Amino acid sequence: MSAQREMKEKNHWKTPVTIIITVIGVIVIVALVTVAVLQNKPLLQKYKYGIVLDAGSSHTALYIYKWPAEKDNNTGRAEQMHVCKVKGQGISSYAANPWKAGESLRACMEEAEQWVPGKRHHETPLYLGATAGMRLLNMENSTASDKVFQAVKEALQSSPFSYQGARILSGQEEGAFGWVTVNYLDDRLKQGLETTGALDLGGASTQISFVSDNFDGSESPSNSVTFRLYGNDYNLYTHSFLCYGKDQALRSVVAHQTQSGPEKILDPCSNPGYNTIKNYSVLYDSPCVSNRKPQKAPASFHLTGKGNFGECQKIVRSIFNFTNCKYSHCSFNGVFQPHLQGAFGAFSAYYFVMSFLNLTDTSMPLETVKEKLTSYCSTPWEQIKQQHRAVKEKYLAEYCFSGTYILTLLTEGYNFTSESYSKIKFIKKIKGSDAGWTLGYMLNLTNMIPAEAPDTPPLPHAGYVSIVTIMAILLFILFILSLRPLWPRCSKLPQVV
Numbered sequence: 001m002s003a004q005r006e007m008k009e010k011n012h013w014k015t016p017v018t019i020i021i022t023v024i025g026v027i028v029i030v031a032l033v034t035v036a037v038l039q040n041k042p043l044l045q046k047y048k049y050g051i052v053l054d055a056g057s058s059h060t061a062l063y064i065y066k067w068p069a070e071k072d073n074n075t076g077r078a079e080q081m082h083v084c085k086v087k088g089q090g091i092s093s094y095a096a097n098p099w100k101a102g103e104s105l106r107a108c109m110e111e112a113e114q115w116v117p118g119k120r121h122h123e124t125p126l127y128l129g130a131t132a133g134m135r136l137l138n139m140e141n142s143t144a145s146d147k148v149f150q151a152v153k154e155a156l157q158s159s160p161f162s163y164q165g166a167r168i169l170s171g172q173e174e175g176a177f178g179w180v181t182v183n184y185l186d187d188r189l190k191q192g193l194e195t196t197g198a199l200d201l202g203g204a205s206t207q208i209s210f211v212s213d214n215f216d217g218s219e220s221p222s223n224s225v226t227f228r229l230y231g232n233d234y235n236l237y238t239h240s241f242l243c244y245g246k247d248q249a250l251r252s253v254v255a256h257q258t259q260s261g262p263e264k265i266l267d268p269c270s271n272p273g274y275n276t277i278k279n280y281s282v283l284y285d286s287p288c289v290s291n292r293k294p295q296k297a298p299a300s301f302h303l304t305g306k307g308n309f310g311e312c313q314k315i316v317r318s319i320f321n322f323t324n325c326k327y328s329h330c331s332f333n334g335v336f337q338p339h340l341q342g343a344f345g346a347f348s349a350y351y352f353v354m355s356f357l358n359l360t361d362t363s364m365p366l367e368t369v370k371e372k373l374t375s376y377c378s379t380p381w382e383q384i385k386q387q388h389r390a391v392k393e394k395y396l397a398e399y400c401f402s403g404t405y406i407l408t409l410l411t412e413g414y415n416f417t418s419e420s421y422s423k424i425k426f427i428k429k430i431k432g433s434d435a436g437w438t439l440g441y442m443l444n445l446t447n448m449i450p451a452e453a454p455d456t457p458p459l460p461h462a463g464y465v466s467i468v469t470i471m472a473i474l475l476f477i478l479f480i481l482s483l484r485p486l487w488p489r490c491s492k493l494p495q496v497v
């Protein structure tokens with residue numbers, strides 16, 4: 001008898017009540033976990049796209065960016081998907097044939113149509129920002145500049161993308177958005193880390209932007225740009241030097257040597273044996289030098305390379321004005337600059353030139369950089385050409401000047417010392433995206449960087465699902481255990497044994 005009861009008690013798990021409770025329990029757990037999984041499941045990765053055309057002084061490039069579509073308020077991380085280099089020169093070079101400026105963009109616009117999925121075309125914003133080349137053209141001939149913009153606008157509006165406008169960026173915008181790009185790609189903004197300064201060397205202008213503790217904007221408000229990003233305030237110092245991009249600086253250096261209108265010059269910034277004929281009217285056809293055009297000069301002059309770094313640097317120095325600073329500190333030309341602070345990323349021509357010259361290692365003492373440049377400049381032109389057959393002659397002929405200019409701009413213009421120079425990194429890309437103002441410009445216009453830090457879920461999706469599952473199982477076990485007092489009574493109920 002007692003053995004029979006013991007058997008019945010042991011079989012209480014098979015009573016209808018416990019079976020029903022178990023089934024309901026399992027259903028509840030499965031339902032709970034399913035809801036948890038489905039509710040928070042990341043949607044299939046879909047992307048949004050944005051296109052920015054960088055209409056620089058020397059050339060135009062089209063950048064396509066993409067970012068995850070499912071994130072609220074476009075807060076997903078944007079990255080460069082593709083870049084298309086427009087054939088030919090910058091849009092400002094079409095001043096005499098404006099419609100050609102529009103035509104020049106068509107091939108890259110068609111390429112963009114292949115990269116962005118068709119169903120996203122109409123919602124993909126398309127921007128064009130022009131920099132120093134158009135700034136100069138606008139100063140020189142605003143009617144021509146307007147016509148170029150009209151042609152460009154028509155070409156862009158005929159694309160399937162959502163055209164958002166074409167305009168000239170101010171120097172401050174160009175500097176500030178370059179800084180945003182660098183720090184966004186490095187994830188410094190979201191994490192509130194110390195920021196990196198940005199050095200951009202274009203063809204017609206150059207920008208320096210950085211955050212300095214002893215800069216609040218009061219000494220020179222025109223150099224101040226404030227941002228509130230991810231809950232942090234930034235007071236950025238930025239300055240753009242028009243005419244100090246590498247092509248315009250070279251013009252100034254050659255103009256300096258042709259003041260008396262000679263028929264030939266011996267140029268220390270070109271390799272020995274380099275020979276070319278330059279046209280006076282072409283050389284002086286820029287607002288950066290036009291006021292210095294010699295009154296009496298032949299149509300052209302012979303330029304012969306001399307290849308002397310020291311002499312080249314002397315002429316380069318002469319294009320900077322180091323007097324007349326009305327502020328506590330200046331860089332050059334009477335422009336305020338606070339003390340340099342932190343690390344810097346140097347891109348565009350800084351990178352092209354320094355990587356060609358094998359000078360990207362900034363732990364190298366400045367004296368060694370000078371020695372290497374001295375040696376490069378004095379190398380005969382024929383030897384340079386033979387050693388770098390794949391490099392365009394136009395670029396090759398200018399590396400002695402460009403290296404000398406970069407070193408002088410950094411150390412004497414911006415006051416980088418041996419110590420601060422070592423904090424510069426010459427970069428082209430950061431995590432697959434090009435360093436430049438375009439990404440920062442798009443992030444700003446699409447409101448992709450919120451002013452306040454977004455509310456993030458305390459747990460990642462997988463962690464959340466695991467915790468819900470474990471808690472549900474534990475709750476169920478507790479519930480079963482809480483029914484323990486009922487177990488013996490259950491065994492007394494009539495049942496199938």
Ligand SMILES: Nc1nc2c(ncn2[C@@H]2O[C@H](COP(=O)(O)OP(=O)(O)OP(=O)(O)O)[C@@H](O)[C@H]2O)c(=O)[nH]1
Binds near residue numbers: 055090131348349
């Ligand atoms: N060596 C070398 N130079 C280049 C290359 N691409 C561009 N450059 C030159 O580097 C300089 C700067 O180029 P970019 O940064 O594209 O200048 P940009 O945007 O056209 O000019 P800005 O409007 O002043 O910004 C120009 O003198 C270009 O001719 C390259 O691949 N190699």
Ligand SMILES: [Ca+2]
Binds near residue numbers: 056131201
């Ligand atoms: Ca540029």
